[in-house]
Amino acid sequence: MGKLLEHLYFSHTSGILGQLRINIENTKEDILIFGSSRASHHYNSLTLADETHLSTYNLGQDGQGMYMNYALLKIILERYQPKMIILDLNLNEFTSEKKRYDRVSRLLPYYKRYDAVKEVVELRSDFEKLKMLSFIYPYNSMLLKLLFGRTETQTLSYNGYIPLTESKNPKPETPNPKPETRNPKQQTDHGILNYSVKFLNLIKERNIKCYVFTSPHFTNEKIFSRSVSMIDSICDSMGIKYIDLSFTKGISDNSEYFRDVHHLNSKGAEVYTKMIAGMIRGQ
């Protein structure tokens, strides 16, 4: 049964499973964008390619964090060296949250293929090695996607960039992100912090040009974030450019550019991508 699931998984060339496979095995673009759903919805790969004249691929995925970013980058660097890497960080990137470890589960099918995946998957629990003895476990909760996931094709059309058009969720009532990003008492996850440094070190070692951004939120004021100050000092010490754009006048205060408080819609993404392309060109 495990073999059948493996065959089904690796025969996917489209949909969410196919996208991860492409991210890992096929990317060859000059600019790679890493990050969570905010990265995947905020950076229009085609616009950025037009503006910078460099081919661009967006590797951002819903719920993805630094562990996934690190594993992806390490695998990709074994294949080729991109010219530029853009990392989008969330305002609560380093706050402690169990979900971040659970989300690494997307990489389980690659556990036996790549050491980088093995490294981050084993961070989940002491028993992960043992669980991986099962041939079915790597495909846990993927059954419906394995059977019907091929129909999800939109993610491939725009080099990984997923535009948000229609509003599935209710409109934001207040122009501020969730209050937890304001809570100074929230604990820091030193594991994520450590992997952020490892991620940036990989880039530094290879002399790859790198930009770290925090893209806009729907807000009318600057938001307190310890993660921002942490990444700011890390990037500073490593000589990497970090720009906090979470509150960008003209974007952050314009409801027409947002699908919800955390995500720009395609219109907002277009404006934002052009803005950062200008920054990159200006360097």
Add this chain to the structure above:
Amino acid sequence: MLFNSLHFVFFFLIISAGYFTIPHRFRWIWLLFASCYFYMSFIPVYILILGFTIVVDYIAGIYIERSESKKRKLFLVLSLAANIGVLMFFKYWNFLNENLTALLHKDQATLPYITILLPIGLSFHTFQAMSYTIEVYRGNQKAEKHFGLYALYVMFYPQLVAGPIERPQNLLHQFKEKHEFENQRVVDGLKLMLWGLFMKVVIADRLAMYVDAVYENSSQHGGKTLAAATIFFAIQIYCDFAGYSNIAIGSAKVMGFKLMTNFNRPYFSRSISEFWTRWHISLSTWFRDYLYISLGGNRVSIPRWYFNLFIVFLISGFWHGANWTFVAWGALNGIYLIFALITKDWQDHLWKNNFISNTVQCLITFILICLSWVFFRADSIQEANLIFTKIFSFDGKLFYDQPSTILYCLLGISILFFVESFDHKHNELLYILNKPKGIFRQFSYALLLVMIVMIGVLEGSEFIYFQF
């Protein structure tokens, strides 16, 4: 250590194998050691709290048995005060403090806040310990002179943190009996554990994804979504808690211990009173035996009878947690029950004993119970009121993040309904797993196991009732 973790699987295998390997006279030491390890795997230092109540109740039991009349009562009261005192301090101190502060219209807290976490399973083992001293006082149970065996009665790992809340008459003597390895009993225990795990990781934890997403943003969702989330929560909490109970009962059964049944297909109940004979049976009977009957039960005037019922449900609600939502949940169930009693003659006349009538009664009971779960799941009375308002308006679109979430939820619920329908029809637990012979039986076990690995939520989430 959670029942749905690999840590527990290894623990269970080692403890069960060790139990049958070592001589009978040393088994209590083995089980006590295992139970201490199990409890200390959460927050080690809290074993001291447990140790305190064990010592107090052990001594109280002996003195209650030795004493006469008033002195006997005094030792019982001292024991109950110690147990309730510990419970009140750790579980209700901050709640009482907050309400006192609000009542006195003060800006700052009247008393200092305690910032330590609630010891896991405190309400469960406190109630189990109290049942011992009460039964000794009533003369139904001899005081246990063997300290180790008494400690094991309170700490027996399968039911230590979330029940079933045992009675000394049922459990204590079992520690003295020699249990041989019986293949059929071990298989039955493992089967129960497998089904319990399925209920937890395939059904409850999957439903929790949807329920949490909706209830954590209840103001953002419409009536249809909130109604769906409430129905899902009803199934989630059942599968979570009954799943836990099945693993507890099954793991004890493997070693030859018979724990009391805690759930008996509650959503097949045709009335609220029937529901309460099928839901969390060990707690319902605890309240019946030690509170309801002590208040006079139904051998009093009708208004007093109703009052007794209401007060029992109110306290039962408060037992679940230090929040007015739990009190409201208990009160609503009390009101349901009193209303059912008042309208009993009319209902007897209305409902016939046929399939349609029974199904309608089951549905009405389920809906009423679902409505009461709103209080149980909401964070505050205000939030519960908002949810009720939205549910009854039944507006908005049905929210679903990914179609697969809903499909997995519906698949789990369908399997649960399928299995329990057969159990209900044949009045036999896990009938569908017991009925097939030979290879088909093995196939059904394998299918459950594969489904757990394939579609279960294997992130080791906590059981809801751990917080109580």
